[in-house]
Amino acid sequence: MQERRINISNRLGLHARASARLVRRATQFTSRIELERADTGQRADGKSILSVLLLAAARGTWLIIRAEGEDEERAADALAELVEQKFGEELSDGVF
Amino acid sequence: MASSSARDVRLRGVGASPGVAVGNALRLDERGRQQFYYLDVSPTQVRREVRRLHEALDQARAELLEIKTRLTRELGYEHSFILDAHLLMLEDARLLAEIENEIRARRVNAEWAVRAVIDRVAEAYRQVNDAYLRERTSDLEDVAMRLLTILSGRDKFELSELDEPVILVAKDIWPSTVAELDFDRVLGFATNSGGITSHAAIIARALGIPAVVGLHDVTRRARTGTPLIIDGAAGEVILRPSKALAREYARRREQADARLERVIQPTEAAETTDGGRITLRANVEMPAEIDALARFGAEGIGLYRSEFIFLAGLPELPGEEEQYQLYRRLAASAGEAGASIRVFDLGGDKLTLKGFEEEMNPALGLRAIRLSLRVEAIFRTQLRAILRANVHGRLRVVLPLISTISELREAKRIIAEVKQEMAEANVEHNATLPIGVMIEVPAAALMADLFAKEADFLSVGTNDLTQYMLAVDRANENVAHLYQPLHPAILRALSHLVRVAAAARVPLEVCGEMAGDPLQAIALVGLGVRVLSLLPASIPLVKNAVRAVSLERVTALMKEALKLTTASEVEQLLTRELPRQAPQFFAAWAGEH
Numbered sequence: 001m002q003e004r005r006i007n008i009s010n011r012l013g014l015h016a017r018a019s020a021r022l023v024r025r026a027t028q029f030t031s032r033i034e035l036e037r038a039d040t041g042q043r044a045d046g047k048s049i050l051s052v053l054l055l056a057a058a059r060g061t062w063l064i065i066r067a068e069g070e071d072e073e074r075a076a077d078a079l080a081e082l083v084e085q086k087f088g089e090e091l092s093d094g095v096f
Numbered sequence: 097m098a099s100s101s102a103r104d105v106r107l108r109g110v111g112a113s114p115g116v117a118v119g120n121a122l123r124l125d126e127r128g129r130q131q132f133y134y135l136d137v138s139p140t141q142v143r144r145e146v147r148r149l150h151e152a153l154d155q156a157r158a159e160l161l162e163i164k165t166r167l168t169r170e171l172g173y174e175h176s177f178i179l180d181a182h183l184l185m186l187e188d189a190r191l192l193a194e195i196e197n198e199i200r201a202r203r204v205n206a207e208w209a210v211r212a213v214i215d216r217v218a219e220a221y222r223q224v225n226d227a228y229l230r231e232r233t234s235d236l237e238d239v240a241m242r243l244l245t246i247l248s249g250r251d252k253f254e255l256s257e258l259d260e261p262v263i264l265v266a267k268d269i270w271p272s273t274v275a276e277l278d279f280d281r282v283l284g285f286a287t288n289s290g291g292i293t294s295h296a297a298i299i300a301r302a303l304g305i306p307a308v309v310g311l312h313d314v315t316r317r318a319r320t321g322t323p324l325i326i327d328g329a330a331g332e333v334i335l336r337p338s339k340a341l342a343r344e345y346a347r348r349r350e351q352a353d354a355r356l357e358r359v360i361q362p363t364e365a366a367e368t369t370d371g372g373r374i375t376l377r378a379n380v381e382m383p384a385e386i387d388a389l390a391r392f393g394a395e396g397i398g399l400y401r402s403e404f405i406f407l408a409g410l411p412e413l414p415g416e417e418e419q420y421q422l423y424r425r426l427a428a429s430a431g432e433a434g435a436s437i438r439v440f441d442l443g444g445d446k447l448t449l450k451g452f453e454e455e456m457n458p459a460l461g462l463r464a465i466r467l468s469l470r471v472e473a474i475f476r477t478q479l480r481a482i483l484r485a486n487v488h489g490r491l492r493v494v495l496p497l498i499s500t501i502s503e504l505r506e507a508k509r510i511i512a513e514v515k516q517e518m519a520e521a522n523v524e525h526n527a528t529l530p531i532g533v534m535i536e537v538p539a540a541a542l543m544a545d546l547f548a549k550e551a552d553f554l555s556v557g558t559n560d561l562t563q564y565m566l567a568v569d570r571a572n573e574n575v576a577h578l579y580q581p582l583h584p585a586i587l588r589a590l591s592h593l594v595r596v597a598a599a600a601r602v603p604l605e606v607c608g609e610m611a612g613d614p615l616q617a618i619a620l621v622g623l624g625v626r627v628l629s630l631l632p633a634s635i636p637l638v639k640n641a642v643r644a645v646s647l648e649r650v651t652a653l654m655k656e657a658l659k660l661t662t663a664s665e666v667e668q669l670l671t672r673e674l675p676r677q678a679p680q681f682f683a684a685w686a687g688e689h
Contacts, residue, residue, distance in 0.1 A: 015228060016181040016235070023184050049184040050191055050217055050236075056226040 001068045002076035005038065010086035013058040018087040023049045025082055031069030033079065038062035046079070103336045107311050109286070111331030112297030113633075115306030116349040117263055117284030118342055121322040123315060124266035135205040145199045149192075149206040152246040157186050159242065178235065185239045191217065207247050214240040263326060265318045269299060284326040286314050286333050300328075303388060304633030308333050364393070366639045372647030374621060376639055377433070377629040379607055386429040388632040393639065396433025398629020399494070399555070399607040400426055402478065403440045419481035427489025434490030436532060436555065436605075436629075439468055439478055441496040459569070464497035469506055479514045486526035494532040494555050499539045504550055507531070536560035541589045548600035555629075556593055558608030562586055580663035581610045587623065587658055587666065594624035605629055614641035614681070615670055621647070622654030644681035645674070653677070 008014060014022070026033045026046040033046030037055055039062065044051040046065070057063060063083070067075040137145055164179040185191065191213065198209035218233040261281045267288045285300050290309035300307030306328035318324055318335055325334040325345045334341065366374040377398030378389050389397070402419075414422075426435045443455070443463030455461035468475035482491055495507050508531060515527045530552035535541050541561065548554060562581050563569065570579035580586070590606070597604035605627035610616040612630035617638045620628060630638060653673055657666045675682040 012228075016178060016232060020180045020184050024180075045190055048188045048190040049181060050188050053229060053232055054220060054224065056224050056229050058226075 001066060002072040004065045004076045004080040006063055006065065006080050006083045008057050008059055008061045008063060008083060011059055013061065014052060014055060016053065019049055019052045021087045022079065022082060023047060023052055025078060026075070029067070029069070029071045029075035029078070031067040031072045031075045033075060034066040034068075036064040036066070038064055103338050104341060105317070105335040107308075107314060107317065107333040107335065109308040109311035109314075109331050109333060110290075110297075111307075111328050112285075112290070112309045113300035113305060113307040114329040115284070115304070115326075116328070116345050116352065117306045117326040118337075118346050118349060119261055119263045119283045119324070121265040121286075121318045121320055121324055122262035123318065123320045124264055124269075135208065137199075137203050137205055139203065142200055142203060145204075145206045145209075146196055148247060149195060149199065149209070152206065152243050153186055153192070155246050156239070156242045157183060159246075160186065181232075181235060182239050185236065186243075207244055210240060210243050210247065263324055265314055265322075265324075267315055284328070285309070286311055286318070286324070286326055288312055288315055299382075301631060301633060303385075304392070364639070364643075366642040368621075368642055368645055368647040368650075370646045370648055372621070373626070374642045375605075375627040376635050376642075377436075377605070377607075377627065378632045378635065379629050380426070380435075380632070385632055386426065389429060392632040392635040394632055394635055396430045397426065397435035398605055398627065400435055400437045401441065402437050403442045416477050416481045416484075419478060420484050423482055423485035423491065424488050427485050427491050430489055432490065434492060436492040436494050437482055438494040438496050438534065438555075439465070440474065442467060459563070465495050465503050465507060466497065468495075469503065469510075472510065475507075475510060476514055479511055480518065480523075480525075483515060483518060483525040483527065483529060484523065486529055487524055491526075492530040492532055492553070494534050496534045496557070497537060497560075498533045498535075498547070499537040501543070501546060501550065504531075504533055504547065508550075535593060536564065538565050538589070541565075541593060544593050545596040545600065548596055548602045551602065553603040553605070554593065554597050556590065556604065556606045556608070558586070558590075558606060558610040561589065561608070565589065581616055582619065582657075582663045582666040582670075584658070584660060584662070584666065587619075587654075590620065590623050590625070591654075591658060598624070603627065612638065614638055615667075615674065617641060618645055618650055618674060619654060619657065619666075619670060621645070622650035622657070624651070641678075641681050644678035646677065649677050650674075 010018060012018065023046065035044045035046050035052065035055060036042070037057060042055060044055045046052065055061075055063075065076055065079050065083075067073075067079070069075070160179055160183050164183070167179065195206075195209045195213045198204065198213050199206060202209070204212075214236055218236050221229050221233045221236070224230070261283045263284045263286060264282055265286050268290055269285055269287060282305060284305055285307040287307075287309045288311055290297060297307060297309050299305075306326045308326055308328060308331050311333060314333060323336055323342070325337050325342065326332075327334070327345070334345075337345070366376045368374070375395050376393070377396050378385070378392070378394035379399045379401070380386060380389075380397050381401050381404040388394075423437060426437070429435075441464045443458045443461055462470060468478075479493075482493060485491060493511070495504065498504055511529070511531065515525070515529075518525045519527070532553040532555045533540065533547045533551040534555050534557050535544060535547070536557040536559075538561070540547060541556075544554060558581060562579060562583070565585055566578060566580065566583060568575050568579045570576050593604060604625065606620055606625045607629035610620060611628035612634035614637055617628055617630070618641055621642065628638065653669070657669055660666050660669065
């Protein structure tokens, strides 16, 4: 199992568009993907948008991404990168 | 039911788009709340119900994909991303498993299972102390209703196949509704919610459809088939009008149509009676307005307000690719006449910027070009997207809120750098990109001769120029009466700008609301302005005004106006003289205003 700990840093947190991008990416891997809020321990299925939205993870929330399966390492890296890059925005200097 | 048959019931709302519509209501929320019954099914029927569920899901997905394509085409990607979330909800394995489980375990019909499971999920969302998430229950409900409508097998109401023209009555007009509409058959909108910047209002103005919003309970008072009148200018809706009243409004509508019809031919030029050629360009905010360009006879786009993508509720900054797609469409639609893209005209009030404090006075704060130069990454991304899209047409950039020459030089340096980087990286682009300065700060107006030497063109934003020159916030009702576009100071500034632009041989255009008001537009023409940029729907009216006047005579008239001492003297002169000079247009027009 692969684990990554990351901070939600985009302005609006895991809102609909960000969640949609995360779930789209997660479903590209065969591994099981689990997200956990570090503060509350609440967990979500990374391939279910309804479950991810329910985390209501605002900006500043620490999230643990767990991937388990054949492509777990690539999956964990890809998802952590997506969050770090604020869900596909180009700007990396924390402007938005 | 005496009250429901009362005649001439007047409702006050907010006039969102001018014009008169007389017709019958089509109430849009009717397909919303159907009843779904609980049905016990036998074990052998369970498989059939599961199959029905999967078929409904496939169909719902196909419908959503089609809407998304159409929405992206008509309104731009910024309105369509929410459909991605809807699509993912339909593909959500957990949700499907739960619905399937409901069918199997409780042996119920698919409709009941969908309703029960989605209600449970929605309840879980409502429990979370997060306003944004609570609002997402409306997305869930949207998805649920789509599934249920398909499952129940009723004929879905086809908005795109309206038999007769109607007036839409709805709580609000949403992007997904718009995507399904046949606009040739929509006479007007009346909505419960919304202000003049709501979706419904913007869409109505873009398409030149009369609309009144903010009516609170019009969906309760009118039902499908109720005759009504919409008076967009007055912000009034009249339910069940008496025959006499309906006739009167129908006549007003016909008069307005007749006046427009003479020039609605896009090929007819905006030419004065003595051969003065005026160019009328379009101000554009949304991609939907692009389709209206040809219809209203616009000669290209004089002002594309690129920041609109933020105001439409987009939560994040769109990336280079998304911007490129949008600008490319703009470039292609504007054709030879080209399109001026005003770079993001935003302040910290529109974006939450890390490291920037809320400002006491945002109108005078870190905004527009000041922000672009401070946070260069945003500016560079936008420039790359514009330069790439420029391959497909003739784009120009306009820099907003310029107050010093050094800002123009700095922006030009960045533009040159971006071009060079793109050339070195072999990114396909068109480097022929005229750079214009938006003249809206008094300092820039006074120094226009210097700007004209270093910019490719000048674009005057009369709204902001008036606000900054007169120090009046027109949204502040205590001082709104002091907001006077015909103030002698504004006329002097405009006259000065025309002179220095002509001396430097750089194009000058005027955008802003003055250009969309026939009287003020003719005042601009008389001052020497030859290019106006205005709302697409206002173009036919202003074109008519231009075709009714003589350039020589309105020029002489404005020479007189420049000698006057107050805005009301100027207005009196114009309202007295223009109907004399051009009775065929202004006499009728003045009678209505």
